[in-house]
Amino acid sequence: MAAEIVLLFAWTIVIIALAFLACMFEDLESDTGSQSNPNSQVQLAPQVGYVHRFFNKAISGEPLSWCMYATTSGTIAWVLLKQGVTPLLAIPIGVLTGEALHVIFSTTAHVGRVSGQKRFQQPVYLDVLYGSLLPIAAFGFIGSLCITSIAYIQSNLGTLSGIPQLNHPFPFPLLCFIWGITVGAIGSSTGDIHYGTEREFQDRPFGEGKRVVYHGKITRYADCGIRRQHDIVSFCAKFGGPCTGLTFGSIILFENWRTLVGMMLGGYLPAAIGLSDTAALIGIGIGIAIVVLLLVVNMRLVRWARKTYGPFVGA
Amino acid sequence: MGHHMPPPPPEEVVVVVKKWWPPDETRLGIISAVIAVLIVIFPGLPAVIKAIGVIFALVWGADSVRKTSKYGLGTGVPSIGYFAVIGYGMVGAFTGMAFSRYGHLGPVEAGVLVGVLFMAITGYISGILANTPKLIAMKIPRLERGMMELGAAGTLAVLLECSIIAGTTRWEPVLENGINTGVIAVILILSSLAMFHPYNACLGPDEIRERTLKVSVEISGLICIILGIASLVTLGGMATGIQMIIFGVIVWLVFYVSFVRAAIRESHSVTGTGLIKTIE
Numbered sequence: 001m002a003a004e005i006v007l008l009f010a011w012t013i014v015i016i017a018l019a020f021l022a023c024m025f026e027d028l029e030s031d032t033g034s035q036s037n038p039n040s041q042v043q044l045a046p047q048v049g050y051v052h053r054f055f056n057k058a059i060s061g062e063p064l065s066w067c068m069y070a071t072t073s074g075t076i077a078w079v080l081l082k083q084g085v086t087p088l089l090a091i092p093i094g095v096l097t098g099e100a101l102h103v104i105f106s107t108t109a110h111v112g113r114v115s116g117q118k119r120f121q122q123p124v125y126l127d128v129l130y131g132s133l134l135p136i137a138a139f140g141f142i143g144s145l146c147i148t149s150i151a152y153i154q155s156n157l158g159t160l161s162g163i164p165q166l167n168h169p170f171p172f173p174l175l176c177f178i179w180g181i182t183v184g185a186i187g188s189s190t191g192d193i194h195y196g197t198e199r200e201f202q203d204r205p206f207g208e209g210k211r212v213v214y215h216g217k218i219t220r221y222a223d224c225g226i227r228r229q230h231d232i233v234s235f236c237a238k239f240g241g242p243c244t245g246l247t248f249g250s251i252i253l254f255e256n257w258r259t260l261v262g263m264m265l266g267g268y269l270p271a272a273i274g275l276s277d278t279a280a281l282i283g284i285g286i287g288i289a290i291v292v293l294l295l296v297v298n299m300r301l302v303r304w305a306r307k308t309y310g311p312f313v314g315a
Numbered sequence: 316m317g318h319h320m321p322p323p324p325p326e327e328v329v330v331v332v333k334k335w336w337p338p339d340e341t342r343l344g345i346i347s348a349v350i351a352v353l354i355v356i357f358p359g360l361p362a363v364i365k366a367i368g369v370i371f372a373l374v375w376g377a378d379s380v381r382k383t384s385k386y387g388l389g390t391g392v393p394s395i396g397y398f399a400v401i402g403y404g405m406v407g408a409f410t411g412m413a414f415s416r417y418g419h420l421g422p423v424e425a426g427v428l429v430g431v432l433f434m435a436i437t438g439y440i441s442g443i444l445a446n447t448p449k450l451i452a453m454k455i456p457r458l459e460r461g462m463m464e465l466g467a468a469g470t471l472a473v474l475l476e477c478s479i480i481a482g483t484t485r486w487e488p489v490l491e492n493g494i495n496t497g498v499i500a501v502i503l504i505l506s507s508l509a510m511f512h513p514y515n516a517c518l519g520p521d522e523i524r525e526r527t528l529k530v531s532v533e534i535s536g537l538i539c540i541i542l543g544i545a546s547l548v549t550l551g552g553m554a555t556g557i558q559m560i561i562f563g564v565i566v567w568l569v570f571y572v573s574f575v576r577a578a579i580r581e582s583h584s585v586t587g588t589g590l591i592k593t594i595e
Contacts, residue, residue, distance in 0.1 A: 051591050058516055060393035060508070068504045075501040075545055082548045101537060104571065105508070108530050109516040111575055115526070115582035116519025123584040171497030177504065219591075226591055 004270040007161035012256045015150050019183075019252040022146035024245030026066060026183050027191030029139035031233045031240075032132065033057030033106060035065065036188045038218070038232075043113065045216035046120035052219035053125055053228050055132035056113040059105045066184035067177055068105075069140060070147045073098030074176030077148055081172075087152060095144045099137045102144075106136055132229060139233075147183055151175035158272075165272040183248060191236075191244040205313045206306075258286040337528050340382055344464055347375035351471040355478065356425050362479045362546070362555045363562045369475045370535040370566070376400075376468035376510040377531035381524065383461035384514055392518065395465070396511025401503050404469025407434030411474055412486040427484045431470045438466025469510070476502045479542050479559070480549050492549040501541055509534040523581065529574040536567030 029035075034042045035057045042054045059065040077094030081087060107129070114124050155175055158166030168175060204214075222231040263269045266279025306312040337343055354360060354368030376399055384392045411430020418425040442459035445451045455461075478484045480502070481492040493499050513530035514522075543559025550556070579585055 049593055051593070053591055058518070060396075060511060060515055064393055064397060064504070064507070068508055071501045071504050072541060075498060075541060078497065079544050079548050104533075104537065105512065105516075108512070108533070108571070108574060108578075111578040111582070112517035112527075112530065113519060115578040116517050116522045118519075118521035118581065118583045121583050123586050123589065124579055124582045125586060125588060127588040171495065173497030174500045175497075177497075177500035 002270040004162040005264060008157070008163065008166070008269070009260060011153055011157055011160050012260060015153055015256070016249050016253045018146040018150050018153075020245040020249035022143050022150065022183050022245075023187050023191075023248030024241045025139050025143040025146070026062070026187035027244035028233055028237055028241045029136060029143055030062055030187060030191060031236050032135045032139055032229050034229055034232075035059065036062045036192055038192065041216060041218045045219040046117050046122040048216045050216040050219055051120075051122050052216075053128050053226055054219050055106075055128055055136070055229055056110050057106050057132075057136065058109040058113050059102075061184070062188040063181045063184035065102075065105070066143070066147070066187070067180035069098040069102050069144045070151070070176040070180030070183075071098075071173055072101050073144050073148045074151055074173040077152070078172045091148050091152060092145065095141055095148055098144050098148075099141050102140045103133050103137050106133060128228070135230070135233070143183070147179050148176055151179050163270060163272045186248040186251065187244055190247045191240055206309050206311065254287075254290050258290065259283050261286060334525070337378075337525055340378060343378055344375055347371040348467065348471075351375070351468075351475065352428065352431070355427060355431075355471055355474050355484070356423050358424055358478055358483045358485075359422050361558070362482075362543075363558050365475050365479050366535075366539045366542075366559060366562055369472055369479070369538065370532055372468050372471040372475060373506060373509040373535050373538075374528055374531045376465060376472065377513045377528060378524075379461050379464040379468060380510050381514040381527060383455065383458060383465070386456055392515040393507075393511045396515075397507045399465035399469040399510055400473065400507040402469075403434050403438060403466040404473040404506065405503060407431060407437075407466060407470030408473035408477060410434070411470060412477070412484055412489055415484045415486060424484065427474055430474065431467050434466035434470045435463050438462040438464070465510075469506070472506045472509075473502060476506065476538070476542060479555075480546055482550055482555075496549060498542075498545045498549060501545065502538075505534065505538045505541065509538060517578075521581075526574060526577045526581065529570050529577065533567055533570035533574055536563045536565070536570060539563030539566060 031038065032055070034054050039056065039058055042052060042056050043058070045052045045054075059068075073091075073094040075094070076097040077087075077090045080090035080093060085093075110129060110132075111124060114122055151172055153160065155168045155170070155172045157168065158164045170178070219227060221227055260269070262281075262283025262285075263279045265282045266276055268275050268279045338346065351368045351372040354365055376396070380392065380396050380399070384395060407430045409430070410433050411427035414426040414429040415424055416426060418428075439459055439462060442462035445453045445462070446455060446458050448454070474484055477489045477493045477499070480498050481488040483489070493502070509531050512534060513527045516530055517523075517527040539559050540563035543556045543563055546559060547553065547556040
């Protein structure tokens with residue numbers, strides 16, 4: 001096999017590994033700041049009488065906020081790269097700027113939401129405000145670093161693997177924009193479910209769903225003492241976070257693998273000339289096969305889980 | 316019943332002081348629109364003046380998001396800001412830039428206003444369509460005006476920011492310096508955040524308009540800093556970039572400190588730490 005193809009697959013695997021890490025830390029970060037789906041419970045708690053010690057990081061849904069951190073990081077990194085700074089320095093500096101914005105938006109969201117709930121007697125706990133900012137920035141930094149690196153590798157994928165035609169046609173900041181939205185969307189759709197099912201409904205009948213009497217209870221007590229985000233993060237880091245990372249990593253793996261294999265079998269690689277319909281058709285065929293396989297596996301898994309874990313009261 | 320009734324609390328005397336800022340919704344809209352339009356038709360103005368136009372356009376947009384979402388739009392608040400900038404704003408700005416070669420009169424280049432007008436009309440029509448009982452029937456109060464304002468404000472904000480990055484509102488330079496470089500991505504996402512984040516971050520029954528609008532200006536300061544850094548590459552020179560960064564830092568610092576102080580002062584209470592309780 002040609003060295004270019006091996007390099008191309010190798011860099012794609014680097015992207016997949018980074019995607020796994022990015023989405024795992026994205027999910028843990030959203031738990032640290034209780035953004036997105038968990039946020040509705042945190043927002044609701046004072047209204048039903050539960051004053052809480054949670055950080056209320058309402059910077060829109062995760063896709064848009066992650067798009068913002070990644071795009072800002074990418075733009076600053078791009079400016080530094082244009083000045084001739086090495087990527088090993090430019091990307092972390094860009095990500096630091098993105099995280100500075102992240103922390104700024106977090107503080108305005110928290111104090112804004114708490115002061116907007118004055119009549120529910122929710123105080124501003126300064127230790128919650130200060131104590132949550134650094135974990136938020138730390139988790140966000142690792143996630144954004146991975147996303148910005150993915151965008152950088154992708155925009156130079158051809159050059160890195162020796163087939164310059166395969167460089168992504170989109171500019172680097174725009175790739176960060178797209179990847180930011182994607183990682184936020186996957187982190188929100190997969191991660192939130194684990195946050196809820198793992199933490200909130202552990203002692204409830206399997207599949208019961210969210211009954212109104214439980215609203216706001218998630219903000220009350222932890223295994224020991226009063227619950228804060230840090231309890232939830234350490235809990236979700238065991239299963240929810242890695243599971244979210246696995247989802248995103250698998251999506252990137254299957255998507256790129258089928259495209260590359262299609263291009264290889266269709267005779268497009270390694271010369272990168274004469275793109276034919278065969279390459280695309282093989283890629284689409286493999287994609288359909290993967291989707292069918294996943295459907296079957298998921299159906300069997302759900303059936304097995306419902307049978308094994310007792311009566312499913314949900315549906 | 317042996318309960319001792321607590322004495323009634325003394326009646327509070329509320330003195331309402333009419334402040335000059337912020338003006339009411341209609342006045343703020345007119346003032347912002349006039350200032351932003353006047354700045355956008357002079358593409359030769361210094362970047363810092365354009366930045367003032369951006370601040371007004373985004374405050375107008377944020378106020379409009381607030382007004383439209385106030386009836387109880389919860390998770391839709393970010394969507395509406397995103398829609399205003401990445402939907403309306405981008406299409407309107409590109410339309411305006413396509414027409415920017417027409418209507419020149421000395422330093423005035425009025426062609427871009429076609430885009431603003433086009434988006435205002437499109438916004439108004441989409442508001443009517445969304446509210447008409449026979450069509451989508453969302454029945455959101457004042458949606459028509461809100462959509463019109465969002466279209467115009469989003470277009471003006473994107474036009475002014477592209478003008479800062481490229482030094483002009485002509486299509487070719489903007490395409491080369493703003494879009495092909497990817498800087499348009501940061502313009503779009505940060506402008507949408509400047510529109511929806513204020514109301515989204517301050518949402519609640521005790522939200523105060525004056526406090527909410529400060530967040531929009533604060534984010535505009537951040538936009539100025541980022542655009543200043545990006546213009547170091549797109550414009551080539553250092554002068555504009557450094558002016559924008561200094562201007563942005565000042566605007567951000569003033570309004571960020573002012574907002575956080577106001578929010579903490581106007582919250583129920585501030586404590587270093589404390590245990591939770593259940594309100595009876």
